[in-house]
Amino acid sequence: MEEIIAPPMNIIVERKAIDPEDLIKENPILPIKNMIFFPGVPTPISVARSKSLKLVQDVQKAKGIVGVFCQKDTNIDDPKFNDLYSVGLVVQIINVIKEVSEGITILLMGVHRVHLEEITMEDPYLKGKFSILKTIYPSKSDKEFREQQKVVKNKLLHILTSKIGIPDFVVNSLKQSKDYDYLANLAFITVESSMKKKQEILACDDLKERYNKLLSLLEQESQLVEIKESIRKKTQMDINRQQKEYFLQQEMKNIQEALGGNIHDIEIKEIKEKATKIHFTSEQRIVFDKELKKLGLLHPNSPDYSTQMNYVHNILSLPWNAYTKDNFNLARAKKILDKDHFGLEKVKDRIIEHLAVLKLKGDMKSPIICLYGPPGVGKTSLGKSIANALGRKYFRMSLGGLHDEAEIRGHRRTYIGAMPGRIIQAIQKAGSSNPVIILDEIDKVGNDYKGDPSAALLEVLDPEQNFAFHDNYLGIDFDLSKVLFIATANSLSTVSPPLLDRMELINVSGYIMEEKVEIALKHLLPMQLENHGISKFLFDIPRKTMEAIIEFYTHESGVRELNKKIAKILRKVARTIAENIDYPRKLAIKNLFEYLGVVEYSKDKYESNEYAGVVTGLAWTAAGGEILFIEAGLSKGKDAKLSLTGNLGDVMKESAILALEYIKTHASQLDIPETLENWNIHIHIPEGAIPKDGPSAGITMTTALVSAFTGRKVKSHLAMTGEMTLRGKVLPVGGIKEKILAAKRAGIKEIVLSKENQKHVEEINDIYLTGLVFHYVNDIREVLDIALLF
Structure with missing residues (x-):
């Protein structure tokens, strides 16, 4: 079987003229597989069949010519006339390049296209007669053909430069070559296509038509070359990036070692040191060590690393079994409550009672207090006073508009952006396991398809359950039994009955005129003077004027609107002071119109009984x-x-x-x-x-x-x-x-x-x-x- 080898493009062989009379005579025929010869291009092939070896020996001695024709079916070892394409080449055997035990490699030079007329002998090898095919050349004035030749040359050079193993001097010599016929024949051999298509091109007598078909094949080959080149560049880019990342990581590792060790190892070490200072129970310690070990096994570039690191830090940030010491000085507690809030005697008595029980027993599950009443009566601010009286940390958590159960219980760690619930976050920010937490606006908790937060609050506010509160994110039970929860609400009608059952309800009713005046003079006015940067010696609101403000400019049970009116007055006072304008140091009733405008509310007055009904x-x-x-x-x-x-x-x-x-x-x-x-x-x-x-x-x-x-x-x-x-x-x-x-x-x-x-x-x-x-x-x-x- 003959093996085709790529043509040596650095070998230039002159074609020997052949007498047409020699072709009329009987000449040897060399059948080949998977190869189409074109004139003017030296091409090496391997010869292995016995008949072909005998042919080469005889022709070499006689220095004759050979007709080369391609087989239609490559599986036939002894082809006949009908097994060969009728159009082939007359070639010269230039040299025997290499001899091996299985055959020889010879260098052939195509000379003329020929047509196989007949086979006259089959042994010891094929012989036959063939005639020269004439080529129809375009006219010299055909500019289109000249452009075709240039395009063929450029396409060929583009393909050759992309192939590996083609020396640069060969490509340069081809660039300088003006032999377009040689370049075209070389392109026919170089381009990858089926034998049938190449045979059609070889049999084409019209040279211009032959170039058109060649350009079509070259265009396909050129596109394939570009695709391969693009893939090669992308692959090279990926390899370069990986190499760059590898070297950078190695460099970072060297820097880290020079600075004292790997950052990942340093972080794990710091976490372990912090964990030794935390008062974990044995069960909590087991869970923490397990999660820390999991963190140590993760690579810092792993997507799960940051999630696991955040989880471990969340555990460390909690005050596990860390409590502040309660202050049981009942006289001090009463003094603080009286100082911060005027009135609210029932609420104050309830807090003092709680302190008294704690003082005697030393330990008691904190009750859940719910302060309900109209807006602005001091329900929320009362919680801060309770925290001060007890000496506990304080945190306020607004529940207004809450409609997702996960806000209370936390999100599971499998979700992106998971975090602990608000209760655990409150404990983290408070910094102790027994703070005072205000659950503000508990009556405004909603519910939807994400669950009912008020149902999740049942576990939080039940002293029989909250000693082992389970947060979905944390995954470790946390003791809330020492936390003093104080809920606030404007109305109990929207609070679920099971939740009400877990709370001790204390009604914080509205204030009478005398109480509002005292609150305004003792708390609101000094606070607003400080907020507006005005000394108490520069401005004052007398009691009678304060009563008029309450009566004609507010309409509420609490004092929130009153606080806004005082702030409005002091803003105008601050402006007059800044502009060096005279102003009344004591605000009189007659000046209220200047500072607050027209009377907003008329006093509810009894109407006479002049009419029946x-x-x-x-x-x-x-x-x-x-x-x-x-x-x-x-x-x-x-x-x-x-x-x-x-x-x-x-x-x-x-x-x-x-x-x-x-x-x-x-x-x-x-x-x-x-x-x-x-x-x-x-x-x-x-x-x-x-x-x-x-x-x-x-x-x-x-x-x-x-x-x-x-x-x-x-x-x-x-x-x-x-x-x-x-x-x-x-x-x-x-x-x-x-x-x-x-x-x-x-x-x-x-x-x-x-x-x-x-x-x-x-x-x-x-x-x-x-x-x-x-x-x-x-x-x-x-x-x-x-x-x-x-």
Whole structure:
């Protein structure tokens, strides 16, 4: 079998002229496989078949010519006429390059294209007759053909320069060559393509057409070369980058060793040293050592390394079993609480009781206190005072708008960006295992598809469970039983019942005028003077002026709005001082318009009892207690229609219907002169833009209707609140303290309440009750006897 070897492009051989008469004679035929010869290019091949070896020996002796034709089927070892392509080359055997045991390598030079006419002999090798094929050359003026030749040359050089092993002098000699026929034939041999396509090109007589086909093959070969070159460069780039990273890492390692060791090892060593100072339990120590060992096995470039490092640091940052010492000086604690907050006696007493138990027992699971009441009464700031009184660390955690359970329990470490829950974060920031943590706005916790945070708080706030609180991120139980949790809420209606069951509820009601004045003068004004950089000797607000600010510029149970008004005044004072403008050192009531503008609120005043059917009621709102006026009017009509206006809720509407039904049932006993069927009844509660609801206006509406039907006026300076049943029984209602404060502000002197509300009144400090007379009733008839005049 003949093996084709790449042509030696550095060998230049002159073609010997062949007499056409020699071709008519019988000449040897050398069949070859997988190779197409083209004229003018010396090409080495290996000869191994016995017939071919005999042919080479005879031709070499006779110095004759040989016809070379390519086989159609490479698997045939003894080809015949039909097994060969009809177009081949007449070649000269230039030299025997190499002899081996299996055959020889010879150098052939193609001379002319020929057509195989017939085979005349088959042994000892093939002989036959063939004729020269003429080539059709383009005209010398054909510019397109000249450009084709140049393009072929450029494409060939591009392909050769990309091949490995081609000497530079060969490429340079080809660049300088002007023999375009030789370059074209060399390109035919060099380009990689099928034998069938190359045979078609060899058989093409039109040289221009032959160039067109060659250019198509060269273009394909050129694109393949570019793709291979691109892949080679990318591969080389990756190798270079890897080598660069390797050398940089080795360099970094050398630097680290020069500085005292590997940074990774140094970090692990520092972590171990810190861990020795932490008071882990045996179980906690086992878990920590396991996680630290896992960190040591990770490579610093591993994506899990930073996650594991953060986890270990989170464990180290927690104050495991580290507690601050409680201060059991009850006198000092009471002094701090009184200094920071005026009033709130019930809350203060509860804290002192807690300290007393701790002092006697030495250890007690901290109870969960929930302070609820209107905004601005000092629920949140009270927690800081408690922490100061106990000598504990303090942390405030706002729960308003929280709707993801993971915010409480933490995220699992498998998630990207996982972190501990807010409870563990609070412990970390507080720096001790027994801080005071304020759970602010616990009534505003929401829930969605991510879970119910209030359910997660059950474990946090249950003393029977929180000694082993489990955070999803931490994975180690943490003891929260020594933490004093204080929750705050504006309303308990939105807090889940199981959560309420775990807390001790303490109502922080609104302040009366006297308390607000004291808070403003002792706390708010000095604080705002300091915040605005004004000395207490340069400005002051007298007590009477402060009362006017509270009465006409605020409308709240707490003092938050009052604090804003004081800040507004001091901003204007600061400007006048900075501009060297004269200003009053003591703010008078007459100057309030200049500093605060027009009066924003009119004082709730009692309206006279000049008209029958008008009764003063008491209501509770989020801003504290208020008085409201219930008006009943009658008009002649056939339908006896009941109209209710004033933006009333369903419960209040039901109270009105119930009151009317009671009156219809007991009309004769109430001395109502005419039948009710002849009257249209209208009940109105002023300030219709404000929603109103609740059952506490039941006795007030009944009194207003009876007053309207009988024409009897209501006793002056009297207000009432209470729910009524269909039988006329008066039931207790809530918000008693706030309602009493509203009555005092409005100038009310007498209040009618349910007999069962008497216990709530007795719990109120006497300072709130001064100047008021209370009537405790069980039945609506008692209310009417007290309220209506004859």
